[in-house]
Amino acid sequence: MQVEVQVKDILESGVELTDQALERLLPSGDTVPSSIHRAMRHSTFAGGKRLRPVLAMEAARMIHNRGGALPKGVADLGAALEMLHTYSLIHDDLPALDNDDLRRGKPTCHVVFGEAIAILAGDALQTLAFQTLARLACPAPATVEIIKLVSDAVGTVDGMIGGQVLDIEGEGTQPTAESVDAIHRAKTGALIRVSVVSGGVYGGAHAEDVARLTEFGRKGGLAFQIIDDILDVTQNSEQLGKTAGKDLTSVKATWPAVFGLEESRRQADKLIAEAFAALEPYGAAADGLKAVARYLVERTH
Amino acid sequence: MQVEVQVKDILESGVELTDQALERLLPSGDTVPSSIHRAMRHSTFAGGKRLRPVLAMEAARMIHNRGGALPKGVADLGAALEMLHTYSLIHDDLPALDNDDLRRGKPTCHVVFGEAIAILAGDALQTLAFQTLARLACPAPATVEIIKLVSDAVGTVDGMIGGQVLDIEGEGTQPTAESVDAIHRAKTGALIRVSVVSGGVYGGAHAEDVARLTEFGRKGGLAFQIIDDILDVTQNSEQLGKTAGKDLTSVKATWPAVFGLEESRRQADKLIAEAFAALEPYGAAADGLKAVARYLVERTH
Numbered sequence: 001m002q003v004e005v006q007v008k009d010i011l012e013s014g015v016e017l018t019d020q021a022l023e024r025l026l027p028s029g030d031t032v033p034s035s036i037h038r039a040m041r042h043s044t045f046a047g048g049k050r051l052r053p054v055l056a057m058e059a060a061r062m063i064h065n066r067g068g069a070l071p072k073g074v075a076d077l078g079a080a081l082e083m084l085h086t087y088s089l090i091h092d093d094l095p096a097l098d099n100d101d102l103r104r105g106k107p108t109c110h111v112v113f114g115e116a117i118a119i120l121a122g123d124a125l126q127t128l129a130f131q132t133l134a135r136l137a138c139p140a141p142a143t144v145e146i147i148k149l150v151s152d153a154v155g156t157v158d159g160m161i162g163g164q165v166l167d168i169e170g171e172g173t174q175p176t177a178e179s180v181d182a183i184h185r186a187k188t189g190a191l192i193r194v195s196v197v198s199g200g201v202y203g204g205a206h207a208e209d210v211a212r213l214t215e216f217g218r219k220g221g222l223a224f225q226i227i228d229d230i231l232d233v234t235q236n237s238e239q240l241g242k243t244a245g246k247d248l249t250s251v252k253a254t255w256p257a258v259f260g261l262e263e264s265r266r267q268a269d270k271l272i273a274e275a276f277a278a279l280e281p282y283g284a285a286a287d288g289l290k291a292v293a294r295y296l297v298e299r300t301h
Numbered sequence: 302m303q304v305e306v307q308v309k310d311i312l313e314s315g316v317e318l319t320d321q322a323l324e325r326l327l328p329s330g331d332t333v334p335s336s337i338h339r340a341m342r343h344s345t346f347a348g349g350k351r352l353r354p355v356l357a358m359e360a361a362r363m364i365h366n367r368g369g370a371l372p373k374g375v376a377d378l379g380a381a382l383e384m385l386h387t388y389s390l391i392h393d394d395l396p397a398l399d400n401d402d403l404r405r406g407k408p409t410c411h412v413v414f415g416e417a418i419a420i421l422a423g424d425a426l427q428t429l430a431f432q433t434l435a436r437l438a439c440p441a442p443a444t445v446e447i448i449k450l451v452s453d454a455v456g457t458v459d460g461m462i463g464g465q466v467l468d469i470e471g472e473g474t475q476p477t478a479e480s481v482d483a484i485h486r487a488k489t490g491a492l493i494r495v496s497v498v499s500g501g502v503y504g505g506a507h508a509e510d511v512a513r514l515t516e517f518g519r520k521g522g523l524a525f526q527i528i529d530d531i532l533d534v535t536q537n538s539e540q541l542g543k544t545a546g547k548d549l550t551s552v553k554a555t556w557p558a559v560f561g562l563e564e565s566r567r568q569a570d571k572l573i574a575e576a577f578a579a580l581e582p583y584g585a586a587a588d589g590l591k592a593v594a595r596y597l598v599e600r601t602h
Contacts (some may be wrong), residue, residue, distance in 0.1 A: 031457075033457065033470055036466045114397075123388075131452040135451040147431060147435040150430060155425060156429075169336060177573065
């Protein structure tokens with residue numbers, strides 16, 4: 001199928017560009033102090049799908065060149081978003097939080113480097129993300145706007161850290177539609193949404209573009225998290241590279257725990273359709289972003 | 302004495318302006334999710350001296366108004382620097398790192414809120430610092446320059462996190478002049494230096510101002526850390542609000558452990574004199590910054 005070939009190319013090229021940027025931006029494993037740089041690299045190069053960078057790059061491509069070439073330097077924005085995602089995974093996996101020994105089939109950062117270095121490696125990846133954003137190759141006002149958007153998206157009020165805290169605070173209580181929605185929107189949704197929006201701003205988005213990309217990113221991001229929840233129930237540990245079913249057995253806030261599998265799948269499909277609708281004004285220029293979104297929902301079928 | 306009155310006014314006014322900014326910028330303890338906001342406030346309002354904000358404000362005053370009024374909005378820069386300092390203290394105190402139960406005479410963040418929330422509260426204070434910097438009331442190019450400088454200063458290469466890792470890696474080995482110098486310059490020196498330099502950039506510093514402020518901040522920052530080491534040896538726990546002598550007994554990298562008390566004092570005095578010399582071109586406009594530096598070194602006499 002044409003579409004599948006296209007999304008495969010987009011994803012492979014996105015991973016390659018992101019990995020090249022990360023390789024350049026992260027200090028080498030020999031750079032003093034070496035333990036933290038090796039720890040940062042261990043978790044950054046652990047086989048991540050680079051979904052957030054791909055979304056940022058495709059949004060930038062759509063706005064900047066109506067679907068043509070990528071704007072120069074956008075891979076650094078993608079790399080910064082991936083650093084923030086990786087920092088959150090390192091800290092989530094710590095013994096004091098989710099206490100996970102395995103991530104993407106590999107031992108987690110604290111298992112290999114100890115808790116102290118894992119805490120500091122997460123801290124340092126957050127810092128390096130902002131060091132990277134401050135050096136983006138776009139005009140200073142766009143850089144400042146991107147740092148505002150991205151820092152808000154990983155903060156405590158409707159952002160990534162806030163979602164993590166809501167998740168912890170809700171442990172042991174029965175999840176409701178409202179609580180799961182609030183956690184998903186903040187914990188994973190905000191960073192996915194801002195990947196799309198910041199990519200657009202990098203590409204020169206105007207206010208109406210930002211509104212459309214926000215709508216696309218909000219609905220697509222929620223769909224992505226619902227599908228992640230579904231995969232956790234329906235796939236085994238080997239396929240996932242982490243302990244399957246853990247979220248359900250410990251009464252974690254997941255979409256299937258509240259709505260069941262079938263209804264969750266239906267809602268994800270509906271959200272993707274609504275996300276697509278927000279991109280209608282861009283016509284064929286939105287094909288790249290749409291292909292990525294379609295790939296996300298088709299993982300569960 | 303005239304000078305003592307002046308520095309008392311500067312410090313008191315600096316604390317007041319910083320605390321007002323922090324009160325406005327930190328979400329209230331009622332804001333959802335409340336546990337993390339209460340944890341962030343617990344550590345931020347634990348009686349810190351606000352030294353970094355005071356240095357930033359006095360540097361901004363010297364550059365912007367030749368020692369006259371403070372430039373508008375500079376307290377937000379000070380608040381962001383204090384958030385970064387507080388985040389580093391919360392993470393340093395964790396059981397996996399220094400395992401300190403007491404800081405400034407109060408129970409540390411993880412003792413009150415648990416390790417998970419303490420880790421996330423530190424993360425969130427780093428994020429809020431960049432949210433705040435991105436909204437500074439200076440032109441976009443100056444904002445971008447400040448975010449570059451500040452993010453580098455708290456990073457792994459010659460920055461705050463790097464110094465923390467050097468400190469951990471060196472534990473149990475005999476400290477040398479070189480190792481203690483490298484740790485101090487990175488762990489505490491970089492953030493102090495960047496407080497002075499970023500304050501100057503906020504005030505409109507040119508390249509030659511940045512060079513002078515860097516020299517002042519580098520030497521003054523090292524002197525400050527040497528004096529902190531001296532105080533740890535010569536004062537008791539009640540005066541310090543933390544467990545005195547801990548650094549020396551556990552063969553931590555401190556200046557007195559390498560050079561002895563008298564030589565450490567002499568070096569601190571020499572560094573302060575050299576720091577003052579870097580500000581000579583500013584004449585009386587530098588009186589505020591100098592008064593703060595003098596206050597720092599006189600703590601030990």
